[in-house]
Amino acid sequence: MAIHERSLVEPERILRKERLVVEGIDVSGDWNLIILPRVINDYDLDFAKEIVNSPDGKTINQCYQCSYCTASCPVHNYWDERYNPRHFIYLARLGMIDELQKRADVMWRCVSCHKCTHRCPKGVLVEEVLKVILRTMAKKGLIEEYPSKKFDKFFTEQVLEYGRIEDGELLFGWIEKQGYKVVKDPILKKPIPFIGETPEWLKQLTLKPIKSMNIGFLMLNAKHMLFHPRTKNWNKFKQVLRKVMEEEGALAH
Amino acid sequence: MGVIGKRVAYYPGCSLEGASRAYDVSTRIVAKELGLELDYLEDYNCCGAMESKNVTFMGTMLLNARNMSLARKQGHDVIVAPCNGCSFSLQRAEYFLETDRNVFERVNALLREGGVDQLDKIPHTYHILEWFYHEAGPQKVKEKTKRPLRGLKVANYYGCLYTRPHFYARTYAHAGGQEEEVRPRKRDTADDDEHPYYMNALLEAAGATSVEFEPMHTQCCGGPHSLSDEQVSEKFVMMILQTAKRNGADIIATECPLCHASVEMYRHRLMMKGVPDVDVPAAYFTQLLGLAFGYSANDVKLKDNLSDPLPVLKRLGLA
Numbered sequence: 001m002a003i004h005e006r007s008l009v010e011p012e013r014i015l016r017k018e019r020l021v022v023e024g025i026d027v028s029g030d031w032n033l034i035i036l037p038r039v040i041n042d043y044d045l046d047f048a049k050e051i052v053n054s055p056d057g058k059t060i061n062q063c064y065q066c067s068y069c070t071a072s073c074p075v076h077n078y079w080d081e082r083y084n085p086r087h088f089i090y091l092a093r094l095g096m097i098d099e100l101q102k103r104a105d106v107m108w109r110c111v112s113c114h115k116c117t118h119r120c121p122k123g124v125l126v127e128e129v130l131k132v133i134l135r136t137m138a139k140k141g142l143i144e145e146y147p148s149k150k151f152d153k154f155f156t157e158q159v160l161e162y163g164r165i166e167d168g169e170l171l172f173g174w175i176e177k178q179g180y181k182v183v184k185d186p187i188l189k190k191p192i193p194f195i196g197e198t199p200e201w202l203k204q205l206t207l208k209p210i211k212s213m214n215i216g217f218l219m220l221n222a223k224h225m226l227f228h229p230r231t232k233n234w235n236k237f238k239q240v241l242r243k244v245m246e247e248e249g250a251l252a253h
Numbered sequence: 254m255g256v257i258g259k260r261v262a263y264y265p266g267c268s269l270e271g272a273s274r275a276y277d278v279s280t281r282i283v284a285k286e287l288g289l290e291l292d293y294l295e296d297y298n299c300c301g302a303m304e305s306k307n308v309t310f311m312g313t314m315l316l317n318a319r320n321m322s323l324a325r326k327q328g329h330d331v332i333v334a335p336c337n338g339c340s341f342s343l344q345r346a347e348y349f350l351e352t353d354r355n356v357f358e359r360v361n362a363l364l365r366e367g368g369v370d371q372l373d374k375i376p377h378t379y380h381i382l383e384w385f386y387h388e389a390g391p392q393k394v395k396e397k398t399k400r401p402l403r404g405l406k407v408a409n410y411y412g413c414l415y416t417r418p419h420f421y422a423r424t425y426a427h428a429g430g431q432e433e434e435v436r437p438r439k440r441d442t443a444d445d446d447e448h449p450y451y452m453n454a455l456l457e458a459a460g461a462t463s464v465e466f467e468p469m470h471t472q473c474c475g476g477p478h479s480l481s482d483e484q485v486s487e488k489f490v491m492m493i494l495q496t497a498k499r500n501g502a503d504i505i506a507t508e509c510p511l512c513h514a515s516v517e518m519y520r521h522r523l524m525m526k527g528v529p530d531v532d533v534p535a536a537y538f539t540q541l542l543g544l545a546f547g548y549s550a551n552d553v554k555l556k557d558n559l560s561d562p563l564p565v566l567k568r569l570g571l572a
Binding site: 054055056074075079108109111112115117118123125131134135147148150152153155156159163164166167168170171174201204208209216217220224229231232233234237239240241244245247250 | 267268270271272274296297298299301302303304305306307308309310311312315316319341349353355356363366367368369413414416417418419420425446472473475476477478480481482484485486488489492514517518521522525554556557559561
């Protein structure tokens, strides 16, 4: 017998027998596959409330579990079938935190392509809701630091500081965070490309404009790396942004 | 035709002023040729892209509201963004500001506190592709084409956020869910939500041939995670490139700097690993249109593309 969404059942709870005799009747062939029952008694009923209270998470209660989101999700289909938006919404609404925690290693892999939101017949903003679930879990310390969150923070810090981002600094800064030794100049503290450790692919890729003597492109990006492009009249706005983010608890971690 | 307007506020976004200079330059060229006017949004800030919204909700609303306020100050009702991420972020802010009264009032109060004009009206955001299609259209492209892209087989890659989700991009006639009156309906200018065709139409009008590319034309490239989750992004880009190559494409036409960067970066890495059928170069659709309008490869900055489409275009006598 087929088990739909097999990824939701732990392997140790699936029992398969070659021969099975129940009360003297041989049922092997039809009923030789059994899922052992589980007992759950720790629902956190306040978890869903917190999600409903945020403006981008309030559509969670419209979900009627049709699984259209999961069926269209590329991460579910092409990467890991344990990534299952429908199931995450289900767990969050019941407040089954430990089950959510078990899936923490795939939950952050959402690529924000919004296929789920687009196709939902009930108008749930699925992607937003999932991100609110992750955000809430992170705020409560239920989930460890994961790469995409680190990157999101790193990105947001740059926006907060300058008003704009710069590709080179984002790239080299992130590489540094991954453990490569990036050499920085002593005065401006900006990373210097090609000196220090850089992944081989990046070296080759950045060599291309140099090889083709694309001077204008190189000058432009070098200028941006030295003098980070910034928004004028940013200081006052920055304080307001910082205040808002502090209220949301986004700066605390 | 004529819904969006010939003169609009142009929100380039950070990457178009740096690593994606080619897109900015070629966009301006195409707009000029098609008789459209871009009014550069002075002193804009980052839209928060796909990253900031995972950290803070109100902060992202504020970032986008500031840009909207700047557009209003310059006297525009319409913002046009060439990047999927930017247009998504602005449309997302538009959605929440329009449907949630509390968010709107809070944002306005915070804008005043931050020394920016309040929003008297929420400007609508369109992707630049929609704008080109609706204000100029394939007919105009055909008229302006001096050097048809004859023989060029293009895989038109739209990326994920161009038509999605329909709540923000308003690409879907049915509102979905309850409270239909608060959900924005499909707008007249919107592309088909599951089978977008605007880029196909424009490039075909310029003489190119589109190859079969569904369903990869709206498959995500893993862009938001292209640096932080390399395994997933690599797999997605591999699927996109192999589909394009196996359907006979010479080149992938992109319309988003993030997709473009992601495709170029992972194309290089996949080629280093020796994965077969991934050597399709990428170019912005505006670059290809610029070439068709008679501009040189240097004018549309084809050298900036790290995946190097020049040899392919030269072989076909287009550059």
